[in-house]
Amino acid sequence: MITIRDVSKSYHTRSGLKVVLRDVNFDVHPGEKLGILGRNGAGKSTIIRLLSGVENPTRGHIHRQMSVSWPLAFGGAFQTSLTGLDNLRFICRVYGVDPESKVPFVEEFSELGRYLREPVGSYSSGMLARLAFAISMTIEFDCFLIDEIIAVGDQRFHDKCHVELFERRADRAMIFVSHDINYIQAHCQRAAVLSDANLTMFDNVPEAYEFYLAQ
Amino acid sequence: MAANNSTTSLWRSWRLQRRVIFALLMRETLTRFGRHNIGFLWMFAEPMMFTLGITALWSIMGAKHGSDLPITVFALSGYSSVLLWRNMPSRAISSIQPNLALMYHRNVKLIDIFIARLLLEAAGATMSFFLLSLIFIYIGWVDPPEDILKVIAAWALLAWFGMALAILLGALSEHYELVEKFWHPTAYLLFPLSGAGFLLEIVPEGPRNLLLYLPMLNCVEYLRDGYFGSLFTAHYSVSYVIACNSVLTLLSLAKLRQVSRTVVPK
Structure with missing residues (x-):
């Protein structure tokens, strides 16, 4: 379970203090799929960063009793002068997983072929996304953070991602952050709406959507 | 039970941190030296080239720096020391921003990024000093250290100094861009004062006491005391x-x- 208690986050900007989140409270239970709806700039990415632990809240506590992933398919931590394989090895080492045991899966899943042994800097954005998704699937977590829709590659690759994440890992908790209601509706039982630095929880997605539209 | 728990978690933290630092170390080594030609051997080939160059230059010029010492051991001890303390801050300054995305992997902390970089830097300088010493001793240009423990202690103190300075400047450079601008001239100006090119015994007592406020100068004197202490009077x-x-x-x-x-x- 993840418990978020009285979490506030504010940033210093040139025009003074900007409060992004104010006294946010919620829990995420094992296996639960929670959607967070919000318009651009409402603080969706901030909440993902706080949940992933890369940033700390200004006030309040986030207590994690299950392992939480980095934002799914996040490729920002790649070292572009290294090959795809070297980047995979780095992530595996950080999480204490034997890198060589994951190479066949990433080779097969990412469909990068010999490019896996080329510097990541030479990849197209589609190839980068495929590698990032494949690497995300090599480390097991109890809870996955999913920032915006994973629309990677062609339909076939999209389907593969779907199987890997939503079928093989259907038992995991997932937190989706998006402004797309269809996406949230397809995957979540519960949803919350982020507006004016407040997070409002709803027991079902339609109610959340109604509130979101009224904003 | 509670005490037991805390030892376990301290042990686990230690293992976790070792794992993260190892991962970063491998990443840094590959990024900096790659797999081309001699690969990671550049880690110490580069500092060795510097030290050899300076040694050759000083030998040719007959730069005795006011003493009758064998020039090779003087240059070897002096320039290796400079490489050790001076390169670490240079690697640490402005190293936070390009590595920030790594923090999405929650176990990776800023301190780990610094430690991995600095270990690599220190290892390169150490290997260079060690190998050149071995080579020079083998061919008879340098006598073996008189007190090897002193040499090791001095080297360790200097590495500690370099690391602490590097982390401080690296962290400060995140808030103050001026740190980067000022470090290079400062390091350059400190080089002649750091004892690489002279022995403190030739300096009159007044300025000598002032110079002894420089930690790296103390370390260099200590190192040389261990290497060839019977040939001069060390001050540190x-x-x-x-x-x-x-x-x-x-x-x-x-x-x-x-x-x-x-x-x-x-």
Whole structure:
């Protein structure tokens, strides 16, 4: 379970203090799929960063009793002068997983072929996304953070991602952050709406959507 | 039970940190040296080239720097020391921003990024010093150290000084861009004062006491005392260096902690 208690986050900007989140409270239970709806700039990415632990809240506590992933398919931590394989090895080492045991899966899943042994800097954005998704699937977590829709590659690759994440890992908790209601509706039982630095929880997605539209 | 728990978690933290630092070390080594030609051997081939160049230059010029010492051991001890303390801050300054995205992997902390980089830098300088010593001793240009423990202690103190200074400047450079601008001229100007090119015994007592405020100068004298102490009168204070290093370490960790609370990855 993840418990978020009285979490506030504010940033210093040139025009003074900007409060992004104010006294946010919620829990995420094992296996639960929670959607967070919000318009651009409402603080969706901030909440993902706080949940992933890369940033700390200004006030309040986030207590994690299950392992939480980095934002799914996040490729920002790649070292572009290294090959795809070297980047995979780095992530595996950080999480204490034997890198060589994951190479066949990433080779097969990412469909990068010999490019896996080329510097990541030479990849197209589609190839980068495929590698990032494949690497995300090599480390097991109890809870996955999913920032915006994973629309990677062609339909076939999209389907593969779907199987890997939503079928093989259907038992995991997932937190989706998006402004797309269809996406949230397809995957979540519960949803919350982020507006004016407040997070409002709803027991079902339609109610959340109604509130979101009224904003 | 509670005590048992805390030892377990301390042990686990230690293992976790070792794992993360190892991962970063491998990443850094590959990034900097790659797999082309001699690959990671560049780690110490590069500092060796510097030291060899300086040694050759000083030998040709007959730069005795006011003493009758064998020039090779003088240059070897002096220039290796400079490489050790001076290169670490250069690697640490402005190294936070390009690595911030790594923090999405929650176990990776700023301190790990610094430690991995600095270990690599220190290892390169150490291997270079060690190998060149071996080679010069083997071909008879340099006599074996008179007191090897002193040499090791001095090298360790100097590495500690370099690391603490590097982390402090690295953390400060995140808040103050001027640190980067000022470090290079400062390091350059400190080079002639750092004892690489002279022995303190030739300096009159007044300026000597002033110079002894420089921790690296104390370390170089201590190192040379261990290497060829019977040939000159060394001046240094180990306790002063330890005190300096401790204060620097404390300041650097405090500053790093403050910085790590405020940095915002994209």
